[in-house]
Amino acid sequence: MSRKYVVGVDLGGTKIATGLGNMEGDLLAVRIIPTQASLGVDGVIERIHSTIYDVLEKAGADIDELYGIGICSPGPVNPKTGMIALAPNLGWENVPLVQLIAKEFPVPVFLENDANAAALGELWFGAGRGVENLLYITVSTGIGGGIVLGGKIYRGRNFMAGEIGHAIFDANSPVQCGCGQYGCIETLASGTAIARIARERIQSGEESMIRSMVDNLDEVDVRIIAQAEEKGDKLAKDVLDNAVRNLGLFIASLLNILDVDRVIIGGGVSKLGSRLFDGINDVIVKNMADIPAKNTPIVPSQTGDNVGILGAIGLVFESIGYSRVG
Ligand SMILES: [Zn+2]
The missing domain is CATH 3.30.420.40 (ATPase, nucleotide binding domain)
Known part of the structure; x- marks a missing residue:
């Protein structure tokens, strides 16, 4: 058979x-x-x-x-x-x-x-068809990743390669990550982090319509923040701008290291669509100046x-x- x-x-x-x-x-x-x-x-x-x-x-x-x-x-x-x-x-x-x-x-x-x-x-089967080198990033409750080089996963000595969520992005951050370090990108730009940052700013007294959109601030998530931004909420826009900027700069750093053919972003936060992808592209193009990798396609995952x-x-x-x- x-x-x-x-x-x-x-x-x-x-x-x-x-x-x-x-x-x-x-x-x-x-x-x-x-x-x-x-x-x-x-x-x-x-x-x-x-x-x-x-x-x-x-x-x-x-x-x-x-x-x-x-x-x-x-x-x-x-x-x-x-x-x-x-x-x-x-x-x-x-x-x-x-x-x-x-x-x-x-x-x-x-x-x-x-x-x-x-x-x-x-x-x-997805957005990486036709290329040999890619970086996959999932932005959801945490941030994870996978690095494909020459059509194969690069696994690393301890099978920990691609654990990009715990790359330290802000060494002065007071926020401790679940991994024990301070300032991991996961504590700044994951779905959980975006919601936490919005919640903390509202709790510290900043004005936002998000307060009236939920019964309890624990319910705040990226979807609600995006809805508030669409209705003109300044705090929501600022929180998302910061997250997009952090992710854009982070991906720019990874492109400097890896220079892959394509970056694919999946996970719940990727559902922000053009708000996320256009924003990340802008940040990368602006910050990578004359580095050719600034033109690397950054695309949504397709495997659903x-x-x-x-x-x-x-x-x-x-x-x-x-x-x-x-
Ligand atoms: Zn961490």
Whole structure:
């Protein structure tokens, strides 16, 4: 039986999303179920297995027709040993995930962290098609990233390359990041940070219509700030201007280091659309002066809700050395 399919599993704290794709990257079947992390490692592994059987059955595919199974999970993971080192949202520590999946399915199984997988998803099926070197940035509750060089993820010595959210952007910042450092870009420009900054400024007495748009300031998020800006709110505009400027300068620094073909931005904050992308482009063009990398395209991610599944499938393509999507 010829091999013609790939399975991608997006393992998260709340849901398991599994898809079966062909070698052109078409998703032929998808199954999404709650993770139910409270069931523990064995219970969750069984649930992953069931989704794989489900997509195989839905698409009328046989295990013998699989090239492999890719899995992505929030980091840190060790792609070499197939271990999840730590997954707080699952309550897991040192779980040999690849081994546990391969026990049930006798095909090659690969593991990668979600941001690196998303970069591969964009490379193979999204906004990164046609280039070999790209930087993927996700701006959501945190800031993460993946670096693709020569068509492959650059993983680094400790598999931590691309963890751009913890690059220190403001050494004098009083804000401590979850990682322990002060002034990480994540504390200045992530969705969580943008909301926190707006909230703090309102709490310190600054005028803003945001106050009347929510019952409780805890509800403030980037979407609400953007709505307030559209209605002419000065504080909202200033908060977003600062975040866009910080992100633009940060990306300019990364372009100075990496000089990639394309920068792709995904995650919830990327839904700001042209407000974000035009703003970032302006900042980069203005600040990089005569550096040619200022013209690098900065584009939105294209893999949408299936980013994890497509990333995990791209991981299999990368791992088996598949060279071309049709
Ligand atoms: Zn940090």
